[in-house]
Amino acid sequence: MRMSTITQRMNKSDLKLIAVLERTGGFASAQELHQILRREGDGIGLTTVYRALQSLVDDKIVDLLRREDGEAIYRLCGDNHHHHLVCKSCGDTVEIEGGAIEKWAKTMAEEFGFREVGHTAEIFGICSKC
Amino acid sequence: MRMSTITQRMNKSDLKLIAVLERTGGFASAQELHQILRREGDGIGLTTVYRALQSLVDDKIVDLLRREDGEAIYRLCGDNHHHHLVCKSCGDTVEIEGGAIEKWAKTMAEEFGFREVGHTAEIFGICSKC
DNA sequence: TTGGAAATGATAATCATTTCCATTTTTGTG
DNA sequence: CACAAAAATGGAAATGATTATCATTTCCAA
Ligand SMILES: [Zn+2]
Ligand SMILES: [Zn+2]
Ligand SMILES: [Zn+2]
Ligand SMILES: [Zn+2]
Numbered sequence A, B: 001m002r003m004s005t006i007t008q009r010m011n012k013s014d015l016k017l018i019a020v021l022e023r024t025g026g027f028a029s030a031q032e033l034h035q036i037l038r039r040e041g042d043g044i045g046l047t048t049v050y051r052a053l054q055s056l057v058d059d060k061i062v063d064l065l066r067r068e069d070g071e072a073i074y075r076l077c078g079d080n081h082h083h084h085l086v087c088k089s090c091g092d093t094v095e096i097e098g099g100a101i102e103k104w105a106k107t108m109a110e111e112f113g114f115r116e117v118g119h120t121a122e123i124f125g126i127c128s129k130c
Numbered sequence C: 001t002t003g004g005a006a007a008t009g010a011t012a013a014t015c016a017t018t019t020c021c022a023t024t025t026t027t028g029t030g
Numbered sequence D: 001c002a003c004a005a006a007a008a009t010g011g012a013a014a015t016g017a018t019t020a021t022c023a024t025t026t027c028c029a030a
Helices: A005-009 A012-024 A030-039 A046-058 A099-111 B005-009 B012-024 B030-039 B046-058 B099-111
Strands: A062-066 A072-076 A083-087 A093-096 A115-126 B062-066 B072-076 B083-087 B093-096 B115-126
Touching (some): A030 A072, A046 A072, A062 A115, A099 A115, A099 B099, A115 B099, B012 B030, B012 B046, B012 B062, B012 B072, B030 B046, B030 B072, B046 B062, B046 B072, B099 B115
Antiparallel strands (some): A062 A072, A083 A093
16 A cells, blocks of 8 residues: 555654644644644744645645735645634624635636635624724 | 815825836835836835835725735725735736625624724635746 | 924844754665 | 664744834924
């Protein structure tokens, strides 16, 4: 029996990162992931975290997106993704479904011949408490 | 006759940046815009370029997007609200309608009691040429 | 004219990400 | 096991965009 191409490429650090991403769910930056691992007693280096994330992105095992400030954030591919409704005043955040968005993104991408498509969508306003 | 609120806020640097963006068309980074102005003999400082772009973004006169590597890029806003379909590889951008998004944002905001609502939505992928 | 507010820009500080490179770990082979 | 080659690792320094400081200059209304 042979291991898959992907599994062959996986090393210890890759697996650690996947584990953290599974555990935390959602998005996290390289710096955050590094801190989490450190807090848990793992002495992994920041360089290695960046390297592992890069290779996981190359292998399409994790998605890479950008925060509003440009910082890279990562999440496991196939995580059920959601969108956010954020209060501009108090910062409260509600996770919401984006059914309509998913369809819209797909349709638009097809219409213009794009592939390997991803999307971002956030709603912001003032919540009822503020 | 009164000037508009926006025009009142405009200063010399803002106008310079708008002019360059009009002339060049499409997206450009702060650094690139600064270089262009310098090349044309304008001694404007990088700090001022960043400041002007920031205020233009605040006033919704320019759009701010991100290159694949996270660098901020700017472009003059069309007058009507729209969204973007961006190629991760070559940076080509298509302006698209967001009918479904507009409705979705409105619905969600109502459902959770948010007011003064805005939203962002971008689609990214690989274009047919790449 | 003049005093204060706004604008400017050089410089230094920040901060994420990359590059370098020396050291450690793993792996394959006899 | 022994041992060399290859792969992985991580600290330190380099990079590069963006932001914060702050002294100086320009505006402008009174
Ligand atoms: Zn709130
Ligand atoms: Zn979605
Ligand atoms: Zn393209
Ligand atoms: Zn919209």
